[in-house]
Amino acid sequence: KYKELESQVSDSAAEIERMQKELDDGKGSMSSDEYLQKSYNLIAAKATLQFYKTQLANTRNTIDNAKQQVAAAQTAVNNGGTALQDAQKKVNEAPAALEEAEKQIQDAQIELDRKNEEYEQAKQDLADELEAAQQKLEDSEDKILNVEKPTWYVLDRETIPSYTAYKSDTDGMGSIGSVFPVIFFLVAALVSLTTMTRMVEEQRTQIGTLKALGYTKGAIAAKYVLYALLATAIGSVLGVLLGESTIPLLTVNTYKLVYIGLHNTVVKPDVFDALLASLLAIICTTGATLAACYRVLSSSPALLMRPEAPKAGKRILLEKVGFIWKHLNFAQKAACRNLFRYKKRLFMTIAG
Known part of the structure; x- marks a missing residue:
């Protein structure tokens, strides 16, 4: 082995x-x-x-x-x-x-x-x-x-996704910018109408005295129109300066959080829009002032020099709904009657 x-x-x-x-x-x-x-x-x-x-x-x-x-x-x-x-x-x-x-x-x-x-x-x-x-x-x-040949797409600036998204955002901001001023002008007109109406009503005795002394309606109304005009002019100047310098920059800085390459954005002041907005604001406030003065100036001096009689109270629609009206206390009933008694204040409150 x-x-x-x-x-x-x-x-x-x-x-x-x-x-x-x-x-x-x-x-x-x-x-x-x-x-x-x-x-x-x-x-x-x-x-x-x-x-x-x-x-x-x-x-x-x-x-x-x-x-x-x-x-x-x-x-x-x-x-x-x-x-x-x-x-x-x-x-x-x-x-x-x-x-x-x-x-x-x-x-x-x-x-x-x-x-x-x-x-x-x-x-x-x-x-x-x-x-x-x-x-x-x-x-x-x-x-x-056997792979098929790829298809190449050449995109210009108008079809780049980021550019179109930014353009869509700016168009949306432009649409908002077209709607909001209307609301602002409406609120300004309502505020001016309420303020000037209260001012005119508080000075109705002085207005009656001026009319009795021979002052014309235009001369008396000029005081209140000038007051509204100066307030609107000062507000327009401040609004244009602050609006053109701060709001665009805030908007651009907000977009920079989404669009990384958005740098050195130049915001050009729009003089035409600023003048147009100021003119519309002046028209709204002066128009509201003239509307507030019209009713008082159309009365006679003797009537104006006397205190204005309060509006006559009347039954409102809610009083006809008995099961609701009976359960309201005195303060609630007075509030409901005042709402329908001063319709202009009601509309101002709702719109504001």
């Missing part, structure tokens, strides 16, 4: 040397699959050689131990009968140890065969994976070759 192992080791070493030389000589001319196959075979042969060397060393150690035991037994024979018997016993046990070593070699051979089978299976699995990967690569290359 020992010589058989020596022969196998020698043959395996020669086979490995031959395979290594063949692999080195044909490295440039072999295909990748052939080179890979020979490399796998060389690795397997080296593993087999290492296994045989291990088994040979184990067998050599077993034989050396047996020889030592035989020598010791021989010494014991020379030394006496008891030693001879012990040596003979050890000699008898040596074949059993040798058989055990041979059994170990057989088991190792079985394990080697199993490992070789696993190696072949792993090799086959790797080949299958390589084939699948190669097929996937070829399919991907076919897809790349």
